[in-house]
Amino acid sequence: MSRFTRKENNKKLRKVIRIYTEGQKTEPNYFNSIKDELRLPEIDIKVHGCGDHTMPLVEWVIERKNNENTGEETEWWVVFDRDEHTEFNNAISLARSNSISVAYSNECFELWFILHFNLLSTAIGRGQYYKKLTELLDVKYEKNSSDIYELIKEKEATAILNAKNLEKTHNDEGVESPEKRDPSTLVYQLVEKLRALKADAQ
Numbered sequence: 001m002s003r004f005t006r007k008e009n010n011k012k013l014r015k016v017i018r019i020y021t022e023g024q025k026t027e028p029n030y031f032n033s034i035k036d037e038l039r040l041p042e043i044d045i046k047v048h049g050c051g052d053h054t055m056p057l058v059e060w061v062i063e064r065k066n067n068e069n070t071g072e073e074t075e076w077w078v079v080f081d082r083d084e085h086t087e088f089n090n091a092i093s094l095a096r097s098n099s100i101s102v103a104y105s106n107e108c109f110e111l112w113f114i115l116h117f118n119l120l121s122t123a124i125g126r127g128q129y130y131k132k133l134t135e136l137l138d139v140k141y142e143k144n145s146s147d148i149y150e151l152i153k154e155k156e157a158t159a160i161l162n163a164k165n166l167e168k169t170h171n172d173e174g175v176e177s178p179e180k181r182d183p184s185t186l187v188y189q190l191v192e193k194l195r196a197l198k199a200d201a202q
Contacts, residue, residue: 014072015197017045019190020061022080024049025144027109031079033149034191038198044072045194054080054091062098075101077190082106083126088179103190104178110141112187113148115162116155121169123182156191163188 021027028049035045050057057080065076078095082088082104095102105111110129114120117136124132133141137151152159163185170181178184 015043016072016074017043017077017194017197018061018064018074019045019047019077019079020057020064021047021049021078022051022053022057023109023144024051026148027079029144029146030149031190031194033153034194037153038194040197040201042201043197045197053083054085055087055094058091058095058098058100061100062094065098065100075193077101077103079103079109079187079190080105081108082179082182083108089177092178101189101193103185103187105185105187106178106182109185109187111183112159112163112185113141113152115166115185116152116159119162119165120183121166160188160192 019031021031028047031045031047035047038045050060052060058078061076061078076099078100080091080102085091088104088106092102092104107123108126108129110126110133111120113133114129114136120132130141130143139151141148166181166184167186170184175181
């Protein structure tokens with residue numbers, strides 16, 4: 001067997017991860033930072049900051065999914081917040097019924113950042129999230145920051161554990177409606193997925 005044949009046999013199949021976010025900068029900056037750190041040439045990870053929220057975002061991604069044939073194994077994700085959106089639950093149900101994974105945050109994406117430092121178990125307003133992050137980071141938190149990942153990445157395991165603990169609390173209390181699971185975030189599921197890609201490639 002030639003060295004060229006061995007190389008061909010060992011080549012991994014290409015996989016595509018499509019991540020569509022509500023925010024145009026905060027979420028894309030974060031996930032692109034993870035993508036850049038992972039350095040997985042055989043995995044096509046694309047992050048799109050769409051600017052649409054909940055239902056319009058999900059409907060747009062469904063249209064893209066139905067009209068696009070990548071030719072490789074593809075996973076589709078949407079990332080959005082609850083905020084004051086009235087179709088939050090319906091958007092989650094619609095995405096999942098169309099085989100699109102949902103990494104939602106209730107109330108906002110900044111909850112995921114806070115969980116890197118401590119467990120936040122009571123609902124607070126968006127403005128309070130920013131204030132709390134400023135205190136935890138010891139620098140003023142600016143939405144759309146391009147360096148947030150570098151500031152918190154060493155605490156990722158803590159964030160995942162805290163997010164899972166929040167999920168367990170809501171489950172134990174019998175709270176099924178995502179809009180009532182405040183605070184909560186499923187961003188950890190997408191982060192774990194991306195980390196698993198790295199583990200599989202090694």
